[in-house]
Amino acid sequence: MPTRLALEDYLGAIGAGVEEMLDAHARAGPAARVPTCPAWTADQLLAHQAMVHRWAAGNVRGSGAGVPITQTRILAEVADLRGYLREGAGALLAAIAGADDDLRAMVFLNDAPPPRLFWARRQAHETTIHAVDARAAALGRAPTAAEVEIPTDLALDGIDELLRGFHTRGRRTSPLFDGTDVAFAVLPTDAAASWRVRVHDGPLVVEDVDDVVAPAEPGLTGTAVQLYLGLWNRGTQIVETGGLGLLDRWRDVRVRWS
Secondary structure (H helix, E strand, O other), X not given: OOOOOOHHHHHHHHHHHHHHHHHHHHHHOOOOEOOOOOOOEHHHHHHHHHHHHHHHHHHHHOOOOOOOOOHHHHHHHOOOHHHHHHHHHHHHHHHHHHOOOOOOOOOOOOOOOOHHHHHHHHHHHHHHHHHHHHHHHHHOOOOOHHHOOOOHHHHHHHHHHHHHHHOOOOOOOOXXXXXXXXXXXXXXXXXXXXXXXXXXXXXXXXXXXXXXXXXXXXXXXXXXXXXXXXXXXXXXXOEEEOOOOXXXXXXXXXXOOO
């Protein structure tokens, strides 16, 4: 599927996300709990992101899809975790920048863009969302949209990847399905974009709609960044209309890379 941003935008988002993550980690301290990922400390969050960057770079370089070092080993063996994160991000950026446009590599989302753009996009949102997690560790709670520096166009692209890339895959029935087929809109209040989502016994069916959906249609609304955070279960500022009880069920929605 086409992306809303260019390769350079995704590379910039990866770099910005790493800097935000490091700043928030310094403010939080290594042992701070991460409210948006309750099982992790701030150090565990950095180790996870450092691992994922190296795994993604390996896919781009063609050096194997296996994770090069586990999160547990990173925490046990790496003395400078912050430097290790920065080093891995640099290697990822270099791998993507140096790849050919016709790169052949594994991708794992539905209707994914070509591999080079796929990996840039996926790691841009991976890093941005985990930077939000780091900010949550510093704040002791999930941040509001005003407390994160996420551009509107990046948020819109991330909503699109989440809905059309992740939630339309496979055979799993969405936790949103309660036995009755329903349809709702995801409608940013600050951008001319919207998505129609159909919930049935199976994965979600999602349509990117050019025309703004009528406000009377059941749905989820908020600014693009509020929706981005809320749909990734990192925020609580989404407003639901139509009385379907979607937000309560959305908390059970999880994404998997495979």
